[in-house]
Amino acid sequence: LQAGVGAMAGALAAFFRDIYSFEPKIVVVEPDKADCFYHTAKADDGNIHTVGGALDTIMAGLACGEPCNIGWDLLKFCADAFISMEDTVAANGMRIMAAPLAEDTAVTSGESGAAGFGAAVEILRNHPQIKTALAMDENSTVLCFSTEGATDVENYRNIVWYGKYAE
DSSP states (O other), rough: OOOOHHHHHHHHHHHHHHSSSOOOOOEEEEETOOOOOHHHHHHOOOSSSOSSSSSSSSGGOOOGOOOOOHHHHHHHHHOOEEEEHHHEEEHHHHHHHSOOOTSSOOOOTTTTTTHHHHHHHHHHHHHHHHHHTTTTOOOOOOOOOOEEEEEEEEHHHHHHHOOTOHH
16 A cells, blocks of 8 residues: 555555454555655554654655544454655556566556555565565465556656656
């Protein structure tokens, strides 16, 4: 679940923890330039931690830098992991969603919307220790939410068509 101020991530995390008889793994992702939940979780001192500065990220919808108290109150109990990610991760998610395998449906997703999917792909491809910690394997079902379409058509084309923010 991508987090800006954390309201959507907190509500969905609490909802899924409440409705399932098992405990699904909840992963919160943020841009590394606005990763306030990551820093708050890492500090583990009971305080909310903000991120200042330019918050310069392609994930404009997630460039908040300050957690919502209610969102944090839910996520600190419901989330299993908090991930700070570079813009290239969301950009890769956008490209993969736009050009899937033949049997899958293409999804037009903006940068913030593709953050969760991009993080899942990055974990599966390049981070075996995180994959193992989250018990992700060939039998896992991964649910991601794309929370925006191509809200900035020019930037969408730059990323998906022309490879801006490529690995």
